[in-house]
Amino acid sequence: MHPIRALACACLAAGALAASAADNNKITIQNRIAQCQGCHGIPGWKTAFPEVYSVPKLGGQNRAYIIAALKAYKSGERDFATMRAIAADLSDKDMEEVAAYYGAAPARTAAAPAASAGEKK
Amino acid sequence: MSAVPKTIVASALLALALPALAASGDAEVGRKKSAACQACHGPNGMSVSAEFPNLAGQHPDYLAAAVRHYKNGKRKNAIMQAQVANLSERDIADLTAYFASQQGLAVKY
Numbered sequence: 001m002h003p004i005r006a007l008a009c010a011c012l013a014a015g016a017l018a019a020s021a022a023d024n025n026k027i028t029i030q031n032r033i034a035q036c037q038g039c040h041g042i043p044g045w046k047t048a049f050p051e052v053y054s055v056p057k058l059g060g061q062n063r064a065y066i067i068a069a070l071k072a073y074k075s076g077e078r079d080f081a082t083m084r085a086i087a088a089d090l091s092d093k094d095m096e097e098v099a100a101y102y103g104a105a106p107a108r109t110a111a112a113p114a115a116s117a118g119e120k121k
Numbered sequence: 122m123s124a125v126p127k128t129i130v131a132s133a134l135l136a137l138a139l140p141a142l143a144a145s146g147d148a149e150v151g152r153k154k155s156a157a158c159q160a161c162h163g164p165n166g167m168s169v170s171a172e173f174p175n176l177a178g179q180h181p182d183y184l185a186a187a188v189r190h191y192k193n194g195k196r197k198n199a200i201m202q203a204q205v206a207n208l209s210e211r212d213i214a215d216l217t218a219y220f221a222s223q224q225g226l227a228v229k230y
Contacts, residue, residue: 037230040228040229041228041229041230042228042230043228051186053180053182053183053185053186054180054182054183055180055183056179056180056183056226057178057179057180057183057226057227057228057229058226058228058229059226059227059228059229060175060178060225060226060227060229061174061175061226062168062171062172062173062174062175063171064171064172065168065171065172065173065174065175068172069174077197078196078197079195079196101229102229104175
């Protein structure tokens with residue numbers, strides 16, 4: 001076999017192997033949510049020493065708030081080691097899907113009094 | 122027992138009792154203190170904007186930790202830092218007891 005052709009074959013084979021490995025290691029949104037559930041899905045679960053308090057309930061939380069919190073952890077603006085490590089690995093799409101799993105409907109227009117509604121930071 | 126040790130004993134007992142007092146807030150008192158909170162987080166603890174978190178039914182110790190983090194600057198948000206600056210531990214206990222008593226959030230698996 002011509003050396004160039006042999007090299008091309010080797011490259012294609014390596015590429016195919018890499019692609020199949022990537023498929024096998026594909027992280028699904030179910031994997032992401034399982035990561036959340038390890039703490040947020042367990043009733044009564046608390047943070048670790050030295051500052052001990054309950055991990056927040058996420059069921060029914062606003063989607064936009066969940067996404068903002070994850071982004072703040074990812075950027076380092078919000079400081080909690082576990083959440084920083086987890087958020088660092090999430091894409092914007094991952095965050096939207098996690099928020100959709102936990103979140104309430106984004107629009108809540110009925111009950112809000114006009115005077116106090118819509119004030120944003 | 123002389124007067125000095127009695128004072129010391131009384132102070133020590135009070136110091137032990139304070140965290141216990143702070144831990145159990147009065148939801149009804151909290152409701153009366155919560156007008157400023159309600160402007161954004163809603164009268165029923167469900168926020169008026171999706172940008173703000175719902176508080177209804179949240180764990181009271183998580184809410185208290187969040188308020189303390191805003192107070193000490195660990196957590197940064199201009200609105201919240203200003204709102205909680207003057208809250209006492211008593212206020213925090215009452216307010217978090219109030220929002221925790223509402224129907225809303227749940228542990229979702």
